[in-house]
Amino acid sequence: MKPTDTSDPEYFHRVVDCQWACPAHTDVPEYIRLIAQGEFTDAYMVNRESNVFPGILGRVCDRPCEPACRRGRVEDKPVAICRLKRVAADLKGEFRDRLPVIPDISNGKRVACIGAGPASLTVANDLAPLGYQVTIFEALSTPGGLMRTNIPAFRLPGDILDSEIDVILDMGVELKLGHRIDSMAALLGEDWDAVFVGSGAPRGKDLQLPGREEASANIHIGIDWLESVAFEHVKEIGEKVLIIGVGNTAMDCCRSSLRLGSSDVKVMARKPRDFFKASDWELEDAEEENVEIVVNHSPKEFVLEDGRLVGMNFDQMEYQVDDDGRITDQRVIGERFIPADDVVLAIGQDNAFPWIERGLGIEFDKWDVPLVDETTFQATRPGVFFGGDSAFGPKNIIWAVEHGHQAAVSIHKYCQGEDVFGRLPVTMNLSSRKMGIHEWSYKNDYNPLERRLMPHVGLTERFRKLNIEVELGFSIEQTETEVQRCLNCDIQTAFTDQLCIECDACIDICPTDCLTITGNGPEEDLRQRLKAPADNTDQSLFVSGPLKHTARVMVKDENLCVHCGLCAERCPTAAWDMQKSRFSFPYATDEDEACRRRNLRSA
Amino acid sequence: MSYRPKPRIAHPGLKKNALGLTRRDYEGGMSTLCAGCGHDSITAAIIQACFELAVEPHRVAKVSGIGCSSKTPAYFLSASHGFNSVHGRMPAVATGANAANRDLSYIGVSGDGDSLSIGLGQFCHAMRRNLDMLYLIENNGVYGLTKGQFSASADVGSKAKKGEVNEQPPIDPVLTALAMGGTFVARSFSGDKEQLVPLIKAGLRHKGFALIDVLSPCVTFNDHEDSTKSYAYTRQHYSPALETDFVRPAEEIMADYDAGAAMSIELHDGSRIVLRKAAPDYDPQNRGNAFAYIKDKLRDSEFLTGLLYVEETSRDMHALSNTAVRPLVDIGWDELCPGSSALPGILKRYR
Ligand SMILES: Cc1cc2nc3c(=O)[nH]c(=O)nc-3n(C[C@H](O)[C@H](O)[C@H](O)COP(=O)(O)OP(=O)(O)OC[C@H]3O[C@@H](n4cnc5c(N)ncnc54)[C@H](O)[C@@H]3O)c2cc1C
Ligand SMILES: Cc1ncc(C[n+]2csc(CCOP(=O)(O)OP(=O)(O)O)c2C)c(N)n1
Ligand code: SF4
Ligand code: SF4
Ligand code: SF4
Ligand SMILES: [Mg+2]
Secondary structure, three states: OOOOOOOOHHHHHHHOHHHHHOOOOOOHHHHHHHHHOOOHHHHHHHHHHHHOOHHHHHHHOOOOHHHHOOHHHHOOOOOOHHHHHHHHHHHOOOOHHHOOOOOOOOOOOEEEEEOOOHHHHHHHHHHHHHOOEEEEEOOOOOOOOHHHHOOOOOOOOHHHHHHHHHHHHOOOOEEEOOOOOOOHHHHHHOOOOEEEEOOOOOEEOOOOOOOOOOOHHHEEEHHHHHHHHHOOOOOOOOOEEEEEOOOHHHHHHHHHHHHOOOOEEEEEOOOOHHHOOOOHHHHHHHHHOOOEEEOOEEEEEEEEEOOEEEEEEEEEEEEEEOOOOOEEEEEEEEEEEEEOOEEEEOOOEEOOOOOOOOOOOOOEOOOOOEOOOOOOOEOOOOOEEEOOHHHHOOOOHHHHHHHHHHHHHHHHHHHOOOOOOOOOOOEEEEEEOEEEOOEEOOOOOOOOOOOOOOOEOOOOHHHOOOOOOOEOOOOHHHHHHHHHHOOOOOEEEEEOHHHOOOOOHHHHHOOOOOEEEEOOOOHHHHHHOOOOOOOOOOOOEEEOOOOOOOOOEEEEEHHHOOOOOHHHHHOOOOOEEEEEEEEEOOOHHHHHHHHHHHHHHHO | OOOOOOOOOOOOOOOOOOOOOOHHHHEOOOOOOOOOOHHHHHHHHHHHHHHHHOOOHHHEEEEEOOOHHHHHHHHEOOOOEEEEOOOOOHHHHHHHHHHHOOOOEEEEEEEHHHHHHHOHHHHHHHHHOOOOEEEEEEEOOEEOOOOOEEOOOOOOOOEOOOOOEOOOOOOOHHHHHHHOOOOEEEEEEOOOHHHHHHHHHHHHHOOOEEEEEEEOOOOOOOOOOOOOOOHHHHHHOEEEOEEEEEEOOOOOOOOOOOHHHEEEEEOOOOOEEEEEEOOOOOOOOOHHHHHHHHHHHHHOOOEEEEEEEEOOOOOOHHHHHOOOOOOHHHOOHHHHOOOOOOHHHHHHHOO
16 A cells, blocks of 8 residues: 555545544544533533524534444444533633724625525524624524424523524524525515525425325324424324324424324334334333334335324334345235324424526426536536535435534635635644643543433423423433543554654553554455454545555554554653644635735735 | 553453453553653563463563663563562573473563663573573663663774763674574664564473664664664664564464565474575575675664574473473472482482
8 A cells, every 4th residue: 555645634634533524523532521621601502603593503513423433343342422512512611802892884795595404504604793684584483493393492502592592693694584485486586695595405205195185184204294383273182193204304203293292192103123223322211201113114105084183003014134134035924904084294394485487597407406517516607605414305404504614615716706615625634732742632431431321300390391401411320431432532642653663652552453564465365364354435544654664664554543552651762742623624715814824915 | 661550441342362361461560661762662562472372371480670761671471570680690590490490481681781881791602501491682782771871782983972982893693693503693773673572472381592783772772863773773773584483383474575585483392483485595594604695784784673583492490400300399398309318329329
């Protein structure tokens, strides 16, 4: 293999598994260390810089960081990254004085955002400090998008939503509630410098089966029904409820049903458990509330008696699954009737743009999805941008935020007459954490404690009202333990090949056998020859240049490094050093600064 | 050194041996030696070898004298027996222990100071008796523990860190062992585990005294430019005469060996050592030939390494002394001591 180029920020960024997996690249280890030091406000601000809504995301983030977390490979359970984010948000002090100053004078540019979900709010958050006049049009009577209308208050309380949204609105952002945009053509006819579409994926999928029309009074589309529950238009549901589908929406539907008075809720899944779309923790939370999840039942028809829904018929399924866990064959082995008073359909969402006229230069593909560039988020019509669920279909909040950041960069460049593709690169800064021969300015001890569990409100208490938040948040003791489980993956092992005398000290001390000195070779071959099996090809191999005594190379399998620093402590020549990596992901404000610098230079 | 013990966390893919133990189960306490010390690598090689042989840790006794090297038994096989004796006196303790319990495996760790200066007499006698043990000399050319004075293995012309030159001829442990009748004589290097680990395995399985002289740079006092025991110098003058493979009993010899250049030697327990000669005129079963060859090479400043001499048919201390087959520790007190009533009969035999 060629010697690894560690000056390319991507190499060390990948090592910070959580940050690499986070769509918005939240600097997780940094905020966890700040929490450990009791600097909750600092920890909140590290979060806010990248994910804008730490209080919201600390409760309901989809947390792609956790399955990626290194701790989950070294042991069973990852660090409770999301829970710690909530700790930062719960315990933060006054932070408004740390927000960017909003200029008194606008830069003269006006941006229209459609929909007040997380995507549009992020665009506003990034552009208002640069002097943009941002107006958000929202069809409903409150801002927040699906975070307000679909994520139930027992998971995400309204006041948390309000406070984080208000911070953005207080930047001088104009919010027009109850203002649905019916015509894109009309909007484009107005005097806007750029338009951002953050209208989400608002159409819940229907299930056309016999009886659907006749029983429609008791069949509900999940996302619409949740919205009606949130706005208290729906206050009750039947005794027996079937939820069709087993994604995250289904989990919110079944738990909401329990709170509206139903006593027998079944979630009906077509396939076995391994194929569920819902996150493990959402399934656990629902099952804790005694929701029954029924597998291998494929909906067949709605059954009516005297014109009223009485239940559904299902095909009972059997599946053949191969070694890779893929379904190779399926067959029907029977039929089963399950009684129900109400059925909620939670089988997916689509984006829909009936209000965008064709012929405006905004092109759609054959599924009526707009063509959006994945880097710039620009539509085929310059000056029109998409982000969040409206861009590539339903995702989650943290993706909506990242889309918002990137769209804001593009909008800024577009409004300043610059090329939207000419974006600043990601940069990296490395600095040694060495304090003495065996002292480091980070806590490098491996703490073997297990993941802390989130305490919940009692099982009877929580059903008293619809909006009792179930999760109580970590206690101080839980926080103290959980922060120590983080392995500080951003404290990188940096190697200088000219210094190595091949004494093997680092190799012998490494607790997880990451290091090997051996003859160089192609990657596949090298992976076979390392001290411990290196079969996780998602994780990089570091390969040094030829070492000076024997021309062999130092190879490090990044997979299970616990960043304990023992290699650097044992190295007699400081060929290994522990260095903190810090990455800068350019936002609109960085582009703005770079633009000013360019202008100054050319002036 | 590092000031924290190695965390217990391990690679989940770590292999298990026949006893269900992983390599980590053969580790010991935290090393207090200097970072980069060759002795720590030898410790790692012992751990690896014992793991691969699936040695039962409680059937091993570790013995040592005094020195940085002699501290290392604390850093491996923490579930074994151990005796850290007086400077240069490890062979006496090992002899006594072996006399009492011949069934344990003995691993002696010594230094060039411990074995070639104060302990030279004991070292020679242990070989003369063919005491059944593995005896490692972690050879760094200096007294590491007492801050780097020249030891008896320092080469003529080698310079100390502060500049003084050694004028006295060295005692070479390998030549000494050949002269004293050693039955398993090897040399290796702490920086070459591929060679060292099979040698340790073979040495542990050899019936009789197995000496491995391991060149082991002292990073703090003897790794400078004018040292002849530094990492750099050792690598430049290092000359593997034989490559040694250790093959366990009932295991097939997998590698394809060139018939002329390879030889297989069966050990008493059915395991085999396969030697591949780098130098065709070298004969590791001819004591005189080996002695002359090694000496020639030393004159040219070349360290010949590998299993340099082996004699598997010789008798060990117990066989030579015609002792009981059952270890003394297993013999009950009544049997061991026939009592005062039997004494007159015994005395009568000497009248
Ligand atoms: C039941 C459910 C539970 C979920 N749970 C989670 C979770 O726990 N964690 C998570 O990360 N994600 C979750 N999601 C997904 C997440 O809520 C969305 O991905 C995210 O809110 C998308 O943000 P957005 O800004 O793109 O749009 P949205 O949040 O959908 O906001 C769009 C807004 O635009 C408005 N709008 C639409 N059209 C117009 C128009 N023409 N004129 C004016 N206004 C308009 C809508 O009223 C809405 O307020 C969940 C989704 C559902 C359905
Ligand atoms: C009877 C006695 N004499 C002298 C000493 C001092 N002493 C301690 S260690 C040592 C030399 C150790 O050298 P070596 O065996 O080469 O070990 P190293 O530290 O180099 O590994 C000496 C002379 C002692 N401890 N006991
Ligand atoms: S251990 Fe810490 S830094 Fe590493 S991936 Fe997990 S949370 Fe991130
Ligand atoms: S920091 Fe060094 S010693 Fe620790 S796990 Fe990583 S490579 Fe191994
Ligand atoms: S401890 Fe340092 S000098 Fe020794 S092998 Fe490792 S990197 Fe090289
Ligand atoms: Mg010594």
